[in-house]
Amino acid sequence: MKLDRSLQHVLLELATTERVLNAGADSTTPEQKEYERLQGELARMREAAGSAQLAVDDMETEILRIQEDERKLQRRERDDKAQLTAETDPDRRKDLEHDRYATKSRLTDIHYELKEAHNEIHALRNNRDVHGAHVSDLERKVEVAARAAEAANEAAANINPREKADELRSQLPADVIAAYEDRQDENDVGVAAFNGRVCGGCFIQLPSADRSRINLAPENELPTCPNCESFLVRS
Known part of the structure; x- marks a missing residue:
């Protein structure tokens, strides 16, 4: 079917509107859906940021x-x-020297443990900061999306879907409407x-070939x- 490029998205909008009317489909605005998606993403990121902070606290x-x-x-050791310095008894000195040697060995191990812990907490703090930045970015996106959703929902509340469909139909050639309706009868989609x-x-x-x-x-x-035979409007 041939249709001027400028009218193809009008036909697609008509098909979408009529599917909502015919099937009683979800009429949630795209802006509202995006707002809800971002809210979910923000909740997950806040949870991840909390886990990152907990890891820092533990370390x-x-x-x-x-x-x-x-x-x-x-x-x-001191x-x-x-x-x-003051002990003269050989056995007692031997015990003290052994204990001092063991203490020094343990101190060496402690120094390595401390170095590794400092390296690890540096990485954990970086991870926490990255999550915090993502949370801040998502909070800004949610704020913008909330305003967009509110405006879109208010606009949608003032639009009658049946009137909108009729107005869209009036912009399209009769032969295109007829072909669309025939295809819609066949697969419930049309376009x-x-x-x-x-x-x-x-x-x-x-x-790939298709x-x-x-x-x-x-x-x-x-x-x-090739599967459902709907007319396709390319984005």
Whole structure:
């Protein structure tokens, strides 16, 4: 079917409007759907940001524990050293030297643990900051989407779908309306959008050869879907 490019989206809007009328479909505005989608995304991102902050808090607690262990071992090493200065009993000196050696070994391990913990908390803080930035960005998007949804919903409330369909029909040639109605009777869709890959009538991703045929069709032609045979309006 041939139709001027400037009228193809009028036909698509007519088909969409009449599907809403005929099927009692969801009349939620696209702006409202986008607002709700962003709200869900924001909720998930806030949860992820909370988990990222919790990981930072846990690691900070772990670092404090390691630092406290380090201080205890340092005090123990100094105490052993002081006792060795005054101790003359060979057995007692041997025990103190052994304890001091074990303490120094443990301090070496503690230093490595502390270094690894500092490296890890640096990465965790970066992750937390990234999530925080995403939350802030989504909050701004939700705010904008909320205003858009409110305006779209107010506008939609003042539009009678039947009157809108009649007005759209008045813009289209009679032969196009007849062909659209015939196809609509056959598959309950008639006309659907095509995004370059997927048919908006049957929601099937088309094979490469069919996609090429549709995309390369003349601008004033409405190609058909090989599956549901809906006329396709290319985006």
